[in-house]
Amino acid sequence: MALTPTLYTGEDASIVIMGSGQSYFGISDFSLSISRGTAEQKLVGEKGSFVLAGSRSVDGSLTGCKLTTDGLGMLVERMIDGQSISISGSTGDNSLHFYFKSCQVKSFNFSIGTADDITDGSIDFTLLYPYKVSSTTQDGKGYTKLWDFA
Amino acid sequence: MAGTVTGQDANVWIAAHAAGTAVTDYTDKDHATFGISDFSLTIDRGSIEEDLIGMPGNYFDQGKLSLNGSLTECKFGASGNADLLNSIIDGTGDYQYVTISGQISDAAGKTYLKWYLVSCQITKYDVTIGDADTVTEASIDFIVLDPQNVDYTTGLISDAVHS
Numbered sequence: 342m343a344l345t346p347t348l349y350t351g352e353d354a355s356i357v358i359m360g361s362g363q364s365y366f367g368i369s370d371f372s373l374s375i376s377r378g379t380a381e382q383k384l385v386g387e388k389g390s391f392v393l394a395g396s397r398s399v400d401g402s403l404t405g406c407k408l409t410t411d412g413l414g415m416l417v418e419r420m421i422d423g424q425s426i427s428i429s430g431s432t433g434d435n436s437l438h439f440y441f442k443s444c445q446v447k448s449f450n451f452s453i454g455t456a457d458d459i460t461d462g463s464i465d466f467t468l469l470y471p472y473k474v475s476s477t478t479q480d481g482k483g484y485t486k487l488w489d490f491a
Numbered sequence: 492m493a494g495t496v497t498g499q500d501a502n503v504w505i506a507a508h509a510a511g512t513a514v515t516d517y518t519d520k521d522h523a524t525f526g527i528s529d530f531s532l533t534i535d536r537g538s539i540e541e542d543l544i545g546m547p548g549n550y551f552d553q554g555k556l557s558l559n560g561s562l563t564e565c566k567f568g569a570s571g572n573a574d575l576l577n578s579i580i581d582g583t584g585d586y587q588y589v590t591i592s593g594q595i596s597d598a599a600g601k602t603y604l605k606w607y608l609v610s611c612q613i614t615k616y617d618v619t620i621g622d623a624d625t626v627t628e629a630s631i632d633f634i635v636l637d638p639q640n641v642d643y644t645t646g647l648i649s650d651a652v653h654s
Binding site: 367396397398406407408409410411412413414417418420421422423445446447448449450451452453454455456457458459460467468469470471472474 | 552
């Protein structure tokens, strides 16, 4: 646990994608989901089933407004070419840090509206190697880190 | 904020054409002629998954590519441009394919994303009629028939086979 429990807002967050910070992409929202399935064995004669932890998966999404070659275009290029991207960041200095190298862009969508609408694009991504994800809590530094490489 | 633009900066061109031909005349093929009020393009890349024994998760890799999109127009048929209607109804000859191209912005200083998709097929054409306060619009869905040809070059997403 951090030395002092701290509340953070989006202002404290940082996102780095392929070495470029959030300002390169004009990110307006970012989400990261870590899921763990369940394996369930139904049981006769019991009031409930037997359940174990199942496979792990990690995916996420972001929205960015810079639809340029040095913005979201870098991610679209990797998607079309079938190459992975790296996504790292933190929700705050003493909060969650993550560094994933095996991200695949699964979906890119942009919408164009009127002169009152900012043109932005949405990206969905998933981790190709979720089984490599590890976590560690740095008590001395006060943060928890997730990563998908040795 | 540099690189941020609105829908005012975008351009869209739509034109039906025969197989093996390229559209050279875009007269009356722009967003203003169709009266486009919104446009979206989605690129999907599937995942393949291999179950793994002895591991806490499965193996994933890149899957197939697919592209589709949608738009809404208020000037259709003879009152604007009928290429989309002709293509979904006829679908042969000069209306076999639809080229849909455009750009996020052509403002100087940045290279914005552009798309040039020559193998589009209209998959849905939905006209909605309301009362006197409601503009009659048509919602169109399209799909790219040749996603295997799609590449990305300096901001251009294209399925035109380059020599």
